[in-house]
Amino acid sequence: MKSSENAPKIYVGTYGMYNSGSLFGKWFDLTDYADAKEFYQDCYEYHRNEFDPELMFQDWENIPDFLISECSLDDKVFEYFQARDEMDDDTAKAFKLYCEQISNWPSNGKSIDEQAESFQESYRGYFGGSMMDAKVEYAYQYVDETGMLANASSVLERYFDYEAFARDLFSDGYTGRRVCIG
Incomplete structure (x- = not known):
């Protein structure tokens, strides 16, 4: 994943704490993890003071909404960021739009490699710099x-x-x- 300034981060609390009136939690930087399993292990370790904590993603930065909600993080998020990090900034922005608005990934059932290949076949570049239109x-x-x-x-x-x-x-x-x- 690219720079720490644009790193995907999640503030993880628990529903138990939230329902008790507390926003206790921690920001987790996804660049610190190789996969979802490792990320979840760290989250549960952090909230080990609760019996059977139910994780709550209270806030996030630099993670597309189609990969996260208050109660779930798509397991393919790490594959997505790996594929995106191999692209320049304009192409990465277009890839996000393609996944989110055009091909409805990851719910379309394609692997990240198939998704990236389909994107590359459709993408013609970023236009809007050298001419008026x-x-x-x-x-x-x-x-x-x-x-x-x-x-x-x-x-x-x-x-x-x-x-x-x-x-x-x-x-x-x-x-x-x-x-x-x-």
Whole structure:
């Protein structure tokens, strides 16, 4: 997992303490653990003063909501962070959106490797930096990558309307989420 500044952290208390009027708990940094089993062992060890503590995740930072709730942490969270850490920041943000909003991972049943492969097949990059309109920026890349105008004369290429092509492209099934328009 990347920097400690952006490290995924969970404040873990227990329902027993909460119901007794106490928010007693501790922040756990997930970068300190190799897997969910190790994390849970440490949580239960910390709350060993209670008989059969029921863990309560009272707060969290830098963990996508689709992987955590007040009463559960998805076991695949460590795989997710490992896959995400192999990506640059813009790609990692797009991967989060893809998992959360497009492919509904981890409930879609795919392994993290299948999810990452599916993402890589769909992801076309981050657009929104060098031109005024990110969709037009993508249209330029699309035309270049597909070789759409490769056999056209330079005179004809100058008259190609990238703005109109971008409008048509995005009205015909492409989405900003799929392409990650900024």
